Amino acid sequence: MDPIPKNPRKRAKHTRSRLGCRVCRIRRIRCDNTHPTCLKCSSTGRKCEWYLGDSTSLCIIQRSPSNALSDDALENRFLDFFRQNTLYHLSGSCEIDFWTRIVLQVSEREPCVRYGLVALGSLHEAFQDEHFSDSRLFPHETQFGQYAWMYYIRAIELLNTHILVEGWNGVEVALLCCILCVGFEWLRGCYGVAEGHLQSGLTILNQWLEGKGPESGYVSYSSARADFMLSQIAPVFSRLALRARTFIATPVPCTALLVSEHRFPPVPALKDARDELYGILGQSCMNGTSYRSSTYPTWSATKETKQSQLLNLLSEWYDTRSMVFSSTNPDSVSLLISYTMIVIMVGTSLSTDQMQFDRYEDQFGLIVHLADILSSLNNSHSASVPIELVPILYYVALKCRHPLARRRAVSLISACGRRESPWDSDATARIVREVIAIEEEGVALVVEPSDVMPFARVNRLWVWTNLDNRKSDLKCRRQGDQHWTESRVVTW
Incomplete structure (x- = not known):
C-alpha cells in the first residue's frame, strides 16, 4: 500500500469576490x-x-455625468408626478416592478428615457387639470401640455442620437423608449402614431428574437441583458400589442415570445399566473390575424382545434392557479376579471354572430360586479386598482345585451373620470351610450338580452375621436348588413 502523503493537495487559495448583491x-x-x-x-x-x-x-450612475438630478425644478416636478401618479396608471399589477423600479433605474443613466418620463408626467398632469379644474383649455393648450410636447421632442432627439451611437448594443434602451412613446401618444389621443411606435418596437424585438441583427454589438441570448429583455421588456410589448387590438383597425403582429408552450408549476405566484394568462391570450391572436379573417373553408378544423386547445389551457391554468383567487385583494380580483374576459373572447372567436354573447350573461355580470368592487376601492383611495377598467367595461357594454349589466358598466366607465392609456372615460361612455341607443331603437322595453333582435345588434364599429374638441364620429354595421350606417357625431 502506498504511503499517505504527508502534505495532501489543497485547493488553491482565492479571494471571494466582493462584487454583486x-x-x-x-x-x-x-x-x-x-x-x-x-x-x-x-x-x-x-x-x-x-x-x-x-x-x-454608485457604479452605474457614475458612468454618465448626465445621471445626476436635473437642476431644472420643472423637470424634477414632472418626474416626481410621474413617480407618484402616472406610473400607476400605466402599469397593471404584473408590471408594477417594471415601472416603479426598472424604468426609473434606467432613467437615472439614460437621458432619453428620463425625458420620456418627464414628458409623460407633464402630459398626465395636464389631463388631470383638464378633468378636475374649471379651465376650458384643452390639455395641449395648457402650459403643462406645451411643456410635455417640448420634453417629448427632446426625448426623441436623444433617442435618435443613442441609436446612432450604440446601434444594437443599446437595443434595450431603444425598446424602453418605444414603450414610453406608445404611452405618450395613447394619452395624447394619437392612436395611429402610437401604433407606428408599437409596430417599430415589435419589429426590433422580432429581429432580435430571430437573430437578424448585426453580429457587432448584438446582445447575446446568454447574457444578463438578454434575460432582462425576455423577462421584462418583451412581456410589456405583448400586453401592449394585445391591448392595441381592442381599438385599432390594423392588426398588431404578435411576437415569438407569445407562442411558447405552457407548463404550469404547482406553486402559484400572482405575477407568474398573470404572465401565463397573457401568454395564452397571445396564442389566440398569433400571426396578427383573428380566426375569422380566413376565407378558406379547409381551415375550419384547424381553427376549431386551436380554440379547443386554448380553452383547455385556460381551464388548466384556472385549476392550477385557483389558490390565487382565495384572496380578495385588488390584484386577485383583477386577475379573475382578466381570466373571465379571456374566456369570453376565446369562446366567441370563431364567429361574428352577436347572439353567441348571450351565453356569457353570467360571466359579464361577474365582471361588472368585480369591476364595481375595484372601482369602490379606487374611490376610497384605500388601494390602487391594478387593472385598466375602462377597456374591459367598454367590451362588456358593447357585447353584453342585458340592460342592467351593460348600463351599470357604462356608469362605472363614467365614474372613472380619467384616461387609461388610449382610453378616455368620458368619450368611451358617450360612444357606448350611442351604440346602446342604436341597438335598442324601436324596442319599448328591454328586459332580457333576447329582446335586442339579431338584426339590430352592432357587429362592426368604426370610431374616430377628437379629444381636443370632445367629439367622436362613429359608423356601425349591424349583423347581416353589408353596408355601414351614416356617420354620427357625438359630443361629451
Whole structure:
C-alpha cells in the first residue's frame, strides 16, 4: 500500500469576490451590479439586497455625468408626478416592478428615457387639470401640455442620437423608449402614431428574437441583458400589442415570445399566473390575424382545434392557479376579471354572430360586479386598482345585451373620470351610450338580452375621436348588413 502523503493537495487559495448583491452571492451566480436592483433579482421577482458600504453602489450612475438630478425644478416636478401618479396608471399589477423600479433605474443613466418620463408626467398632469379644474383649455393648450410636447421632442432627439451611437448594443434602451412613446401618444389621443411606435418596437424585438441583427454589438441570448429583455421588456410589448387590438383597425403582429408552450408549476405566484394568462391570450391572436379573417373553408378544423386547445389551457391554468383567487385583494380580483374576459373572447372567436354573447350573461355580470368592487376601492383611495377598467367595461357594454349589466358598466366607465392609456372615460361612455341607443331603437322595453333582435345588434364599429374638441364620429354595421350606417357625431 502506498504511503499517505504527508502534505495532501489543497485547493488553491482565492479571494471571494466582493462584487454583486447579497442575493446573487448567496445563490453563487454572477451579478451584473445594477443598482438599486440587479437584473438577476428583478427578472426572477427576488428582493435585491446589498451589503452596507458596498463600494459598487454608485457604479452605474457614475458612468454618465448626465445621471445626476436635473437642476431644472420643472423637470424634477414632472418626474416626481410621474413617480407618484402616472406610473400607476400605466402599469397593471404584473408590471408594477417594471415601472416603479426598472424604468426609473434606467432613467437615472439614460437621458432619453428620463425625458420620456418627464414628458409623460407633464402630459398626465395636464389631463388631470383638464378633468378636475374649471379651465376650458384643452390639455395641449395648457402650459403643462406645451411643456410635455417640448420634453417629448427632446426625448426623441436623444433617442435618435443613442441609436446612432450604440446601434444594437443599446437595443434595450431603444425598446424602453418605444414603450414610453406608445404611452405618450395613447394619452395624447394619437392612436395611429402610437401604433407606428408599437409596430417599430415589435419589429426590433422580432429581429432580435430571430437573430437578424448585426453580429457587432448584438446582445447575446446568454447574457444578463438578454434575460432582462425576455423577462421584462418583451412581456410589456405583448400586453401592449394585445391591448392595441381592442381599438385599432390594423392588426398588431404578435411576437415569438407569445407562442411558447405552457407548463404550469404547482406553486402559484400572482405575477407568474398573470404572465401565463397573457401568454395564452397571445396564442389566440398569433400571426396578427383573428380566426375569422380566413376565407378558406379547409381551415375550419384547424381553427376549431386551436380554440379547443386554448380553452383547455385556460381551464388548466384556472385549476392550477385557483389558490390565487382565495384572496380578495385588488390584484386577485383583477386577475379573475382578466381570466373571465379571456374566456369570453376565446369562446366567441370563431364567429361574428352577436347572439353567441348571450351565453356569457353570467360571466359579464361577474365582471361588472368585480369591476364595481375595484372601482369602490379606487374611490376610497384605500388601494390602487391594478387593472385598466375602462377597456374591459367598454367590451362588456358593447357585447353584453342585458340592460342592467351593460348600463351599470357604462356608469362605472363614467365614474372613472380619467384616461387609461388610449382610453378616455368620458368619450368611451358617450360612444357606448350611442351604440346602446342604436341597438335598442324601436324596442319599448328591454328586459332580457333576447329582446335586442339579431338584426339590430352592432357587429362592426368604426370610431374616430377628437379629444381636443370632445367629439367622436362613429359608423356601425349591424349583423347581416353589408353596408355601414351614416356617420354620427357625438359630443361629451
